[in-house]
Amino acid sequence: MTSQAPAEPIALPATTLAPRRHVLDLDDFSRTEIDIVLDTALAMREVLDRDIKKVPSLRGKVILTLFLEPSTRTRVSFEQAGKMLSADVINIAGSGSSAEKGESLLNTTLTLQAMHADLIVVRHPQAGAPYFMARHLSRTGIINAGDGRHAHPTQALLDLMTMRRHLGSLDGKKVVIVGDLLHSRVARSNVFGLAAMGARVVISGPPTLIPLDLSRTSHSQGSLGGAAYEPDLDAAMDDADVVMALRLQTERQTAGMLPSVREYTRRWQVTEARMGRAKPSALVMHPGPVNEGIELSSSLAHGVASVIEEQVTNGVAIRMAILYQLLTGGELQTA
Amino acid sequence: MADEREILSADDIRQALVRMAHEIVERNQGAHALMLVGLQRRGVPLAHRVADAIADFEQVEVPVGALDINLYRDDLTSRPQPLVRPTTLPAGLDGTRVVLVDDVLFTGRSIRAAMDALMDHGRPDSIQLAALIDRGHRELPVRADYVGKNVPTSLDEIVEVRLIEVDGYDGVDLVPRAVRSVKP
Numbered sequence: 001m002t003s004q005a006p007a008e009p010i011a012l013p014a015t016t017l018a019p020r021r022h023v024l025d026l027d028d029f030s031r032t033e034i035d036i037v038l039d040t041a042l043a044m045r046e047v048l049d050r051d052i053k054k055v056p057s058l059r060g061k062v063i064l065t066l067f068l069e070p071s072t073r074t075r076v077s078f079e080q081a082g083k084m085l086s087a088d089v090i091n092i093a094g095s096g097s098s099a100e101k102g103e104s105l106l107n108t109t110l111t112l113q114a115m116h117a118d119l120i121v122v123r124h125p126q127a128g129a130p131y132f133m134a135r136h137l138s139r140t141g142i143i144n145a146g147d148g149r150h151a152h153p154t155q156a157l158l159d160l161m162t163m164r165r166h167l168g169s170l171d172g173k174k175v176v177i178v179g180d181l182l183h184s185r186v187a188r189s190n191v192f193g194l195a196a197m198g199a200r201v202v203i204s205g206p207p208t209l210i211p212l213d214l215s216r217t218s219h220s221q222g223s224l225g226g227a228a229y230e231p232d233l234d235a236a237m238d239d240a241d242v243v244m245a246l247r248l249q250t251e252r253q254t255a256g257m258l259p260s261v262r263e264y265t266r267r268w269q270v271t272e273a274r275m276g277r278a279k280p281s282a283l284v285m286h287p288g289p290v291n292e293g294i295e296l297s298s299s300l301a302h303g304v305a306s307v308i309e310e311q312v313t314n315g316v317a318i319r320m321a322i323l324y325q326l327l328t329g330g331e332l333q334t335a
Numbered sequence: 336m337a338d339e340r341e342i343l344s345a346d347d348i349r350q351a352l353v354r355m356a357h358e359i360v361e362r363n364q365g366a367h368a369l370m371l372v373g374l375q376r377r378g379v380p381l382a383h384r385v386a387d388a389i390a391d392f393e394q395v396e397v398p399v400g401a402l403d404i405n406l407y408r409d410d411l412t413s414r415p416q417p418l419v420r421p422t423t424l425p426a427g428l429d430g431t432r433v434v435l436v437d438d439v440l441f442t443g444r445s446i447r448a449a450m451d452a453l454m455d456h457g458r459p460d461s462i463q464l465a466a467l468i469d470r471g472h473r474e475l476p477v478r479a480d481y482v483g484k485n486v487p488t489s490l491d492e493i494v495e496v497r498l499i500e501v502d503g504y505d506g507v508d509l510v511p512r513a514v515r516s517v518k519p
Contacts, residue, residue, distance in 0.1 A: 015418040036418065043403060043419040052455050055406040085406075324419070328411040 017325045022134045022142040025151035026193040034196055038161050040321035041314065047084060048317060058087035061327050064112055065121045067145070068094040073288060073312060074145050074155070078121045081319035087118075087327070109133045113140040118327055121145050141326050149183050154322060155287055156189035158315040160197060162307050163242055165314075166283055171198035176236050176278075177227075178204040178268055179246030179295050182211050182257075186287045187246055191227050201227040204236040205246075205268055208257040233268050240278040244285040245270045245296040261294060271297045275305065283307050338511045342486055342494070345505035348467070351483035352381065355465055356388035358481050363432055366395040368460070370428070374437040374449055375403040375420040380500035381467060382436040398425035402435070407448035428457030434481075438496040440466035443477030468507060470494050 014032050026034070047055055063082045067075050075091065082089040094100070099108060105124075112120055119141045122130050127148030134142040146152040160170070167173055175194055181187045181203055194201050203210065210229060230236035237243065248264060258264050275282065284296070284305045292298040300306060343351065360366055366389055373382030379401045386397045403420045405411075435449055446464060453462060465481035470488040488494065488509065495508045 016415050018415060040419050043406075043421045046422050047406070050456065055455070056451070057406045057408075057411055324406075324416075329414070329416045 016329050018329050021326065022130075022144075023153055023322055023326065024130055024134060024142065024144045026153045026156050026189050026196065027151075029153075029193070029196060031196050031198075034157070034160060034193060037157055037318065037321050037325065038164055040325060041157075041161050041317040044081075044317040044320040044324070045314070047320070048313065053084050054086060055084065056086045057324055058082065058085040058327055061087040061118045062116065063087050063089045063119045063121065063323065064092060064117045065089065065145075066092045066108070066112070067123045068099060069123050069125050069146070071123055071146070073315070074123065077312070077315045078143075078145065078154075078319050078323075081316050081323055084316075085320055085323055087323065105129060105132065106136060109136055113137055119143065119323065122147075124148070127151075143322060143326070146185055148185065149188075150185050151189045152185040153189050153193075154315070154318055155186045156193040157322070158311055158318040159186075159190055159244070159285060159287070160193050161314045161318055162285065162311050163199075163283065164197075165310075166281075166307065167241055169198075170194065173199045173241040174202065174239060175199050175242040175244065176202050176204060176240045177244045177246065178233055178236065178270060180209045180248055181205055181246065182209045183249045184246045187244075190244070195226060202230050202236050202240075203227050204230050204233045206258060206264065207231060233270075234274060234277060237274050237277040240282050242283045242285060243270055243275065243278055244287075245290075247287065247289065248291055248295050250291065250294075265294055269293075269295060269297060270300060272300055272303075275300065285311060288312070340509050341506060342468070342509055343484060343507040348483070348505050348507065349384075351467065352384050353388045355481040355483060356385045357392070359385065359434055359463075359465065360389060360393055362463075362480070366393050366397050368430060368432050369397045370400060370425070370431045370433050370459075371397055372400040372402050372424070372433050372435050372449075372453070374435065374445060375401055375405075375422075377438040377496055377498050377501055378402075378436045380498050381438060382434075383500075385434075385436060385465065400424040402449055402452055404445055404448040404452050407452045409444060409448065422452070422456075424456055428453065428459045431459045432461050432463070433459040434463045434465050436465045438467050438498075439494045440464070440469045440477070440479050440482075441472060441494075443473045443475035446477045447475050467496060468494050 017033055047053060065075055065078055079089045117140050121143045122133060123145040124147050127150035129147050130142050130144040144151055144153055163170055177187050191201055282305060284300050286296055286308050290296055290301050292301055301308060363369055371382040371386050373379035382399050386399045389395060389397050401423050403422045405417060405419045450462060463480040466479045467483040469479055469482045469485045491512050493510050493512055495510050497504055497506045499505055
């Protein structure tokens with residue numbers, strides 16, 4: 001008999017996202033769940049580094065990608081992640097699909113489920129579209145790969161993974177997000193994820209490109225998890241651990257929200273001079289694609305502090321982790 | 336419930352591992368080209384202990400790796416999956432004699448998965464298996480080359496291996512399934 005091991009009822013530590021079937025945003029993710037995804041993604045990175053980049057975990061699973069908005073890196077990243085786990089990945093583009101004939105999103109969704117898809121990865125120009133689909137699916141899971149200006153949870157997860165690899169725990173770390181917050185689903189999901197991980201978020205950028213709910217609640221616990229707004233980028237950068245520049249969505253700047261790109265560049269471009277105010281080890285991040293010389297100087301984008309390429313690699317690992325977590329696992333056997 | 340009983344004490348574990356280390360070196364006529372690969376999670380510290388024992392009496396550092404088999408399981412959709420842990424192999428596998436090290440040999444399915452996982456990393460000259468406990472009930476044609484202790488068990492029992500590196504103390508107990516305690 002050993003006395004050290006107390007007999008207790010089964011209480012296994014959390015290792016799965018179950019019973020979660022969808023990943024829509026990070027606002028309902030606990031810190032534990034985010035840690036599970038990041039830990040799993042670390043193991044997945046090892047698969048990426050192999051000569052033979054394939055494991056059999058998702059053999060016989062069908063993943064559909066439905067991208068109704070242009071994308072290269074996210075769609076390819078999901079496709080690569082699925083294939084490395086041995087799932088069958090089928091890509092559906094907006095043009096050339098029945099969406100062009102006017103088929104409703106509801107009917108498309110139900111049709112794909114009827115084909116016994118296990119998971120649909122969706123990008124949609126309308127905020128909330130993945131939620132609508134998830135509500136009408138009884139078996140198939142949904143991953144939100146970007147909906148309008150609302151959310152992009154896997155991008156935020158890969159950003160968290162990249163930060164954690166370099167900084168260790170994110171508790172109390174200062175993360176500056178600068179640029180066009182108004183149109184950025186990446187930034188919104190990141191604010192939720194960073195808040196869950198205990199990081200301090202400061203946002204900066206032109207007031208016209210900061211969402212009202214954010215600028216109104218600056219310096220207080222607000223709907224976006226208590227991010228602080230500092231319009232002066234120089235002040236915002238003080239002692240930062242991470243500086244994340246967002247893409248200036250020039251295709252969406254026709255509404256007169258900026259006096260000129262030149263003025264934006266002068267006041268909010270992340271430059272080497274401004275990085276001097278951040279911590280010496282601070283990371284430079286960007287969700288891509290980068291407008292070099294607008295939101296981020298070319299020398300920084302390709303400099304030693306930049307982890308932009310690592311973000312892309314981690315993106316594949318994060319998507320492998322999410323696919324694995326959603327498509328494996330069963331009921332706990334009552335033993 | 337009262338039916339918990341000790342199978343191996345800390346001392347027994349140490350002696351069993353030293354004996355297995357001697358057997359491994361004897362069977363392979365030295366430690367040349369050997370690699371010890373522990374199965375996550377408790378196989379990994381066991382592999383390190385066997386390597387330490389070999390270093391003691393043979394003055395050879397045998398490389399040690401860690402293998403996670405979760406991505407190769409055959410029951411991925413029929414039970415909650417454990418956390419996938421990193422696989423790290425110290426060198427290429429081609430031309431090595433790999434000894435897989437696990438804490439408990441039971442159905443043999445983990446070992447099947449481990450061999451598949453290993454083959455994705457290279458082509459070892461041979462694969463052998465060392466298990467601290469062989470509890471029987473095989474479901475696949477798998478056997479261990481080196482066994483710490485053979486333990487007859489019923490399917491209503493669980494073999495709980497505790498190791499200092501993971502659990503803070505050493506010991507192996509046979510526990511009725513209903514009172515299984517928390518095992519990370």
